[in-house]
Amino acid sequence: MTAVLALGTAPLGNLFTEITDHQAYDTVAAAWRQGVRAFDTAPHYGLGLAERRLGAALRDRPRAGFTVSTKVGRRLEPTGTATGDDLAHGFAVPASHRRVWDFTADGVRRTLEASLERLGLDHVDTVYLHDPDDHAEQAFREGYPALERLRSEGVVGAIGAGMNQSAMLTRFVRDTDVDVVLCAGRYTLLDQSALTDLLPAARERGVAVVVGGPFNSGLLADPRPGSTYDYTAAPPALLDRALRLKATAARHGITLRAAALAYCAAHPAVTTVLVGARSPAEADDCAEQFRTTVPAAFWAELREDGVRGVPGTSEGGT
Template sequence: MSGIARRTLGPGGVEVTDLSFGAAGLGNLYSPITDEEAAEAIDTAWDAGIRYFDTAPHYGIGLSERRVGEALRARPRETYTLSTKAGRLLEAVDRPDGDDLAHGFAVPATHRRVWDFSADGIRRSLEASLTRLGLDRVDIMYLHDPDDHAEQAFREGYPALERLRSEGVIGAIGAGMNQTAMLTRFVRDTDVDAVLCAGRYTLLDQSALAELLPAAEKHGTAVVIGGVFNSGLLADPRPGATYDYTTAPRSLLDRACHLKAMAERHGTTLRAAALAFPLAHPAVATVLVGARSPYEVRDAAEQFTATVAADFWTEARAEGLLPAHVPVPAPVPGKDPA
């Protein structure tokens, strides 16, 4: 599909498409899907032009990695970019009992997660991920949610990733989190190629603009933006919709509904605006969208490549729904007024 472009992430030359596939849903996030449905979702993403896929051991205690690897394995390895994460080792339990829904995944509780950002833990995590993926390498590896493990992550985990990159085992390294403060520290104090920031640079939350994005732009660090729908509210604002995995407060629901009505007045959708918004900042390399079905993938690709009228952004600023200093997408020649 036209409209999905490629960008280089970091000095190592790792390429990402500016729309990318987040595979948490392929780990049976909240409810199960079949292996066939997971494969069809990735096939649909491929047909749409997406070539960057992100997964993690945490997603379905390994199920997402296994499904992603199975779907990509037959494709030429140089034609796509794959990232996974480290920080939670998976240890088999002697007597599996129940499911993993306490962590959000509808899978049998066959393993437990063990936090480990040590150098040995990082290498063990990578080896286990490669086994589950059935591949000989990943292109990007992130430290995953080191919020409560900062000391070990900076002292041991990051240097381990740096060594793997220098050895040519990994093309690019970084950290992925739902907060901006520690990601900003990674940008300023380390030599990461990229950071994955979820939910903190959206139409409803621009907190990444305070420090993280300016720091990334200054240091030449790429930013991957996930969670552009804030876990659902910006995809379908209605009573009971979720914002950051809990029921959205009334004030944010009203704001999202206002943005949706405004988008529709300007001939577009709230989903299209939410997907377009992050890439207006020069530090942002790609928008990572989670999907679990061919329909969701097709919709994301169609919305991503749709034109959002310049008047939408002008009105959003005029009504105080977006701060005046926030970058917005430039008008499309021949489609938007100058």
């Protein structure tokens, strides 16, 4: 199966900096014009703002023509005040709600119901348990069975977990009946750790893998001093590696962005590459880069440099 491009909506929730409703709408519209039909969101992104903006942008689109995934595990509770902001969690929005970790069966249902209301949809196609790193017992004992029930009731189509690590996702693949997992930042040109456990297990079990964070939150999109890696300032050693990768890509007539997306898409377990965009120009660029053909000579050079999972190898795609 050839991997498809999906739009991630954390930037539409004012990740790091504020954007307007109009800009958010135009970003989704640009992705749609580029053929993107899969959209991922979460209550966490801007305290529900991303879900509301995505729902508004998709309202006049044919429901059978797109898929939406959202997440459960962080339940939003009103604070009763809009003073302060949410920048401590990375979002430039008023602190009108607080996040409550809740992987109980009741919490899963309540969180999903609130998401559907914000999205203006009667169902979503996929629901993930969102970052259950420190809540594994409750997520496996209560949250996952709740998702199984929702799936059996037809409330959701597919269920899974989304995390920034591969170890617990591998446990979900091996020990549960998830349909899909979302692995962010652990299968990129700078971090191939998912190759050790998650990707082989998913391929063996027939579980779909969505790769998020193909640019490691920015470094592989535009490596320069001040670039972010996993949402914090990139360490100098990683910045140097990214700059070398950029130079290698340039020698082969492509951008580092195109190489980063193609690397993620090539693995046979990967069905979707998830990229965030905060403007129509970024949405257009992501789609154009995703369509770029990466020359075999580029992959050969990366293979010689010790990058794991390069297309054409036993670990990577064909």
